[in-house]
Amino acid sequence: MTSLPTDTGTGSAPPPGCPAHQPTREATASGLPVLYGAEFAADPHATYDRLRADGVAHRVELAPGVEAVLVTGYDAALEVLRSPYFSKDARRWTALAEGKVPADNQVVPMMGWRPSLWFADGERHLRLRASVDDALGRVNPHQLRTYVQRSAAQLIDRFAGDGEADLVAQYADPIPALVFAQLFGCPDGLTARMASACSRMMDAEPAVAHAGGGELAMFLGELIGVKRQKPGADLTTWLLNHPSALTDEEMIHQLVVLIGAGTVPQTAWISTGTMMLLADERFASDLTGGSLTVADALNEVLWLHSPLSNFSFVYAVHDHTLRDQRTGAETHIPAGVPVLISHAAANTDPTLDVDSGQRAANTSHLAFGAGPHACPARDTAGVIAEVAIEMLLDRLPDMALAVNATELAWRPGPFHRALTALPVTFAPARTSSTEPSDASVGESWNPADAPSSTRPAPISTPRPPGSAPKAPRRWWSFLVRSRPGR
Numbered sequence: 257m258t259s260l261p262t263d264t265g266t267g268s269a270p271p272p273g274c275p276a277h278q279p280t281r282e283a284t285a286s287g288l289p290v291l292y293g294a295e296f297a298a299d300p301h302a303t304y305d306r307l308r309a310d311g312v313a314h315r316v317e318l319a320p321g322v323e324a325v326l327v328t329g330y331d332a333a334l335e336v337l338r339s340p341y342f343s344k345d346a347r348r349w350t351a352l353a354e355g356k357v358p359a360d361n362q363v364v365p366m367m368g369w370r371p372s373l374w375f376a377d378g379e380r381h382l383r384l385r386a387s388v389d390d391a392l393g394r395v396n397p398h399q400l401r402t403y404v405q406r407s408a409a410q411l412i413d414r415f416a417g418d419g420e421a422d423l424v425a426q427y428a429d430p431i432p433a434l435v436f437a438q439l440f441g442c443p444d445g446l447t448a449r450m451a452s453a454c455s456r457m458m459d460a461e462p463a464v465a466h467a468g469g470g471e472l473a474m475f476l477g478e479l480i481g482v483k484r485q486k487p488g489a490d491l492t493t494w495l496l497n498h499p500s501a502l503t504d505e506e507m508i509h510q511l512v513v514l515i516g517a518g519t520v521p522q523t524a525w526i527s528t529g530t531m532m533l534l535a536d537e538r539f540a541s542d543l544t545g546g547s548l549t550v551a552d553a554l555n556e557v558l559w560l561h562s563p564l565s566n567f568s569f570v571y572a573v574h575d576h577t578l579r580d581q582r583t584g585a586e587t588h589i590p591a592g593v594p595v596l597i598s599h600a601a602a603n604t605d606p607t608l609d610v611d612s613g614q615r616a617a618n619t620s621h622l623a624f625g626a627g628p629h630a631c632p633a634r635d636t637a638g639v640i641a642e643v644a645i646e647m648l649l650d651r652l653p654d655m656a657l658a659v660n661a662t663e664l665a666w667r668p669g670p671f672h673r674a675l676t677a678l679p680v681t682f683a684p685a686r687t688s689s690t691e692p693s694d695a696s697v698g699e700s701w702n703p704a705d706a707p708s709s710t711r712p713a714p715i716s717t718p719r720p721p722g723s724a725p726k727a728p729r730r731w732w733s734f735l736v737r738s739r740p741g742r
C-alpha cells in the first residue's frame with residue numbers, strides 16, 4: 257500500500273531536471289506516461305505528481321497503444337466536466353473509429369459507445385437522466401438500509417465462524433449486486449442469476465466479462481418482462497413507468513449502467529474504507545474517541561483514494577486549449593482523443609486549500625464527478641457503503657488486518673482504485689439470530705422462500721445511522737496499534 261497521498265506524499269520525489277520532459281518510470285516507446293502496469297498500481301500518485309509539474313492536462317497511455325489526455329488539475333477538471341465544448345459521445349473517438357484501437361482492446365468495454373445516458377449529450381441525456389434521477393429519488397433510505405443489512409448479514413454469516421476472510425472476495429465484491437437485486441425487485445429465483453452475471457461481467461478476463469455482459473442483458477430483458485406483468489415498488493418498475501417512455505432497449509441499457517456504474521466503485525469504496533479504518537491510526541483512534549463517524553472516514557477515502565480514479569471520459573467537440581489559470585501553461589486537446597478526468601489527482605491537487613483536518617467534513621471532492629453527468633447515486637451509494645461497513649464492525653468488532661497494510665495490493669488498470677484482496681482475522685463468531693426490524697422488505701425477496709444457502713440472515717444490532725460502536729472499537733484499535741510494522 258502507498259502512503260496516504262496528501263498526508264505523507266507518495267514516497268517518491270520527482271526526478272531531478274525538468275519534470276515536463278521526464279517520462280514516468282514505466283514509459284513506453286511513445287515516451288508517454290502510462291496508467292497501467294504494476295508500478296502504476298503500486299503508487300499512482302508518483303505518476304500524478306510528475307504529471308502535475310507539467311501543467312493541468314497531459315498525454316498518457318491508458319493501455320499499450322491507447323492514447324488519451326489526462327486532466328489532473330482540480331479547476332481544469334471542473335472546467336472540462338461542466339463545459340458544453342466536451343461531449344460524452346464515444347463515437348467521436350477517432351482511433352477506435354479508424355481501427356487503430358482494436359475493438360477487443362481491454363479498455364473498449366468500458367469506453368466504447370452504448371445507447372445509455374452515460375454516452376448521451378444534451379436533450380437525449382436530459383431525458384434519460386430524468387428517469388434515473390426520479391427512480392433513484394424514490395428509493396426509501398430506510399428500506400435501502402434494510403436491503404444492505406440483509407445482504408451483509410447473509411454474507412458475514414458465511415465466514416463469521418472461520419475466524420478469517422478476504423473482505424474483497426467474500427464481502428465487498430458480492431454485496432452491491434445483492435443490494436441491486438433487491439432495489440431492482442428481482443424475484444427470488446432470479447437474484448442469484450443476477451449476482452452471478454454481474455460478477456462475471458466484471459471479470460478481468462475479457463471473454464468471461466463479455467459472456468457475463470450478454471447473460472446480464474438477457475436476464476434484465478426477462479426482468480423487464482416480469483415487471484411489466486407484475487409491477488412493484490422497485491427501480492425497474494419506476495423506470496418502466498417513467499414519463500420518459502423508455503424503449504425496452506433503453507431500459508436494458510439504463511439498468512446495465514446502474515449496475516456497471518454502481519458495483520465496481522461501490523466495492524472499492526467499501527473495501528478501501530474498511531482498510532482505512534483498520535490500518536490508519538487516525539481513524540481507529542478518532543472512532544474510539546467518538547469524534548469521527550464511519551461516514552466521515554468514507555468521505556476521507558473519496559478524497560484520498562477516489563474509487564473511480566481516472567474516469568469521466570469526454571471528447572473535445574473541436575480542438576480545444578486548456579489553460580492553467582495559475583501558470584498560464586496551455587495544453588492542446590485535439591478533437592477525437594479521449595479526455596479523462598483524474599478524480600484521484602484532482603482531489604489531491606496541492607493547490608487545493610483543504611487540509612487533512614477538514615477533509616472528513618468536506619464534500620467538494622470530485623470522486624462523484626461534476627456537471628451534467630455527475631453521479632446521480634451519491635446518497636444511495638453512501639448509505640450502501642456506510643451500512644455495509646457498520647455491519648462488519650458490529651458483527652466482527654475485533655477484526656484486524658491479517659497482513660501488514662503495506663503488503664496489500666491494488667488492482668492494475670487506469671480506471672479504478674481498488675484493493676485486490678483485504679485479508680482479515682477475527683475471533684470466530686456465531687451466525688446472527690434475531691429478526692430484522694423492518695418486516696416490509698420481503699416484497700421482492702422473501703427470505704423464507706429462498707434456498708437455505710442464499711437465505712439472508714436477520715440483523716442483530718440496530719444502531720443510530722452513521723454512528724460507530726464505541727466499546728468494541730477500543731479492542732480493535734488496540735490490535736491495530738500493537739501490530740508490528742505499522
Ligand code: HEM
Nearest residue numbers: 373374517518521522563568569623624625629631633637
Ligand atoms: C449505488 C451505487 C451507484 C450507482 C447506481 C451509480 C450510478 C451512476 C450513473 C448511472 C452514472 C452516469 C450518470 C450520467 O451519465 O448522467 C454515474 C456516474 C458517475 N458515478 Fe456513480 N453510481 C454509484 C456509485 C458510485 C460510486 C461509489 C462512485 C465513486 C465514489 C461513483 C462515481 C461516479 C462518477 C465519477 C460518475 C461520473 C462518470 C462520468 O462522468 O462519466 N458512483 N453513476
